[in-house]
Amino acid sequence: MKQEKSNDLYRKALNYFPGGVNSPVRAFRSVGGTPIFIEKGEGCYLTDADGNTYIDFCCSWGPLILGHNHPRVRESIIDSLSNGTSFGAPTAKENELAELILQHNPYIEKIRFVSSGTEAVMSAVRLARGYTGRPIIVKFEGCYHGHVDSLLVKAGSGLSTFGISSSAGIPESVASDTMVLPLNDKRALEVAISDFAHDIAAIIIEPVPANNGLLLQEKSFLEFLRKITADNNIMLIFDEVISGFRLGFTGAAGYYGIQPDIITYGKIIGGGLPVGAYGASAEIMSKIAPDGDVYQAGTLSGNPVAMSAGIAQLRECLNDVLYYELERKTIRFCEKLNGFAEDKSYDFRVFSIASIFWFAFTDKEKIRSSEEIDPESMRHFKKLHKILLENGVYLGPSGYEVGFISAAHTEEVLESAAEKICNALDQVFSELPEGISKV
Numbered sequence: 001m002k003q004e005k006s007n008d009l010y011r012k013a014l015n016y017f018p019g020g021v022n023s024p025v026r027a028f029r030s031v032g033g034t035p036i037f038i039e040k041g042e043g044c045y046l047t048d049a050d051g052n053t054y055i056d057f058c059c060s061w062g063p064l065i066l067g068h069n070h071p072r073v074r075e076s077i078i079d080s081l082s083n084g085t086s087f088g089a090p091t092a093k094e095n096e097l098a099e100l101i102l103q104h105n106p107y108i109e110k111i112r113f114v115s116s117g118t119e120a121v122m123s124a125v126r127l128a129r130g131y132t133g134r135p136i137i138v139k140f141e142g143c144y145h146g147h148v149d150s151l152l153v154k155a156g157s158g159l160s161t162f163g164i165s166s167s168a169g170i171p172e173s174v175a176s177d178t179m180v181l182p183l184n185d186k187r188a189l190e191v192a193i194s195d196f197a198h199d200i201a202a203i204i205i206e207p208v209p210a211n212n213g214l215l216l217q218e219k220s221f222l223e224f225l226r227k228i229t230a231d232n233n234i235m236l237i238f239d240e241v242i243s244g245f246r247l248g249f250t251g252a253a254g255y256y257g258i259q260p261d262i263i264t265y266g267k268i269i270g271g272g273l274p275v276g277a278y279g280a281s282a283e284i285m286s287k288i289a290p291d292g293d294v295y296q297a298g299t300l301s302g303n304p305v306a307m308s309a310g311i312a313q314l315r316e317c318l319n320d321v322l323y324y325e326l327e328r329k330t331i332r333f334c335e336k337l338n339g340f341a342e343d344k345s346y347d348f349r350v351f352s353i354a355s356i357f358w359f360a361f362t363d364k365e366k367i368r369s370s371e372e373i374d375p376e377s378m379r380h381f382k383k384l385h386k387i388l389l390e391n392g393v394y395l396g397p398s399g400y401e402v403g404f405i406s407a408a409h410t411e412e413v414l415e416s417a418a419e420k421i422c423n424a425l426d427q428v429f430s431e432l433p434e435g436i437s438k439v
């Protein structure tokens with residue numbers, strides 16, 4: 001595998017950007033080595049600056065459910081581009097994308113488009129605080145909600161349920177309005193709510209936590225969360241930036257049949273262009289400016305080119321067969337890998353839901369909270385990532401990140417990828433010192 005051009009580009013990028021990148025995980029810090037620079041994507045393949053091709057399981061971190069450069073998405077973008085790129089005034093495209101979503105998603109009645117998942121979550125949190133007039137937000141350890149100040153918070157030490165910031169630059173006064181609870185722990189939730197019910201504006205959760213491994217929650221936990229929030233007039237925010245339009249057109253809300261108060265979207269909704277959104281009932285959304293007193297705005301919100309990409313991609317997603325096929329392919333792919341690891345007695349397991357999967361170096365049957373992930377196991381992922389890259393399989397460069405299967409990943413491609421992954425696992429486990437991690 002040649003990497004000269006990528007290396008040159010990276011060296012230059014180091015002069016321009018902190019760590020040479022515009023988003024930290026792209027820097028390959030947790031897997032070692034240096035990032036490959038992408039030249040183009042087509043279907044399920046990526047080609048880098050040196051001409052190497054890879055089967056892509058990162059899919060731009062989730063947005064590309066149809067794969068790269070899907071012809072209808074591309075044509076829709078080009079068509080829109082020829083009329084100009086941005087007007088700062090409404091266009092019919094915004095109505096079109098909103099109609100497409102609202103007519104097929106009974107969990108929200110009104111929507112507001114923004115330009116990223118972070119922006120969607122930030123706005124949803126402000127809406128919840130504005131609507132309830134309460135200050136506290138509860139989040140769960142192991143859920144990521146973008147780089148919103150009040151959510152870059154981790155559990156504090158000792159008995160304090162209030163958080164401490166997980167990034168420099170976030171004052172204690174901001175972090176201390178966020179409480180952090182463990183996932184899948186009804187008791188912790190009950191205690192927090194009984195102590196602070198009248199101060200909690202909202203509880204936010206990734207209903208399918210997929211940013212710190214894949215920490216699949218029991219449906220009963222999500223139902224409990226819905227009930228206890230409703231009983232205490234606390235808003236429930238589903239952060240569906242990953243799960244929205246991924247677990248089906250109606251996302252995790254539809255998958256579990258749970259009605260949250262506010263839902264945030266991102267990633268798939270923009271067809272590969274920068275779009276985020278948040279939605280709720282018409283009554284809750286009436287709090288947003290200019291109808292209501294919760295201010296939220298955006299120069300490029302509802303950008304017509306981005307709307308066109310979203311419209312084209314979501315139109316394809318209206319087809320139930322798409323989701324059925326994605327899930328079927330993902331199950332087959334994961335079963336193959338799990339069967340292999342089991343036969344060889346490797347401490348390795350693939351967890352999955354719909355077309356999301358996560359490689360975990362573990363002997364556990366289930367992993368539902370972040371403390372069940374062994375940080376030591378990440379050195380195995382590091383090796384796996386390197387071997388796969390050299391063999392033409394691209395995974396997101398961190399063992400805490402999930403992988404995605406797109407409509408463009410054919411059975412044949414997945415078969416060949418599974419074979420490469422099995423070979424790579426043999427290599428990873430053969431390099432382990434005696435007695436470690438082989439059962």
Ligand SMILES: *Cc1c(COP(=O)(O)O)cnc(C)c1O
Nearest residue numbers: 116117118144145146239241242
């Ligand atoms: C990606 C993600 C975000 C942040 O979205 P950006 O577009 O990166 O700002 C927020 N929440 C969840 C659940 C995400 O997966």
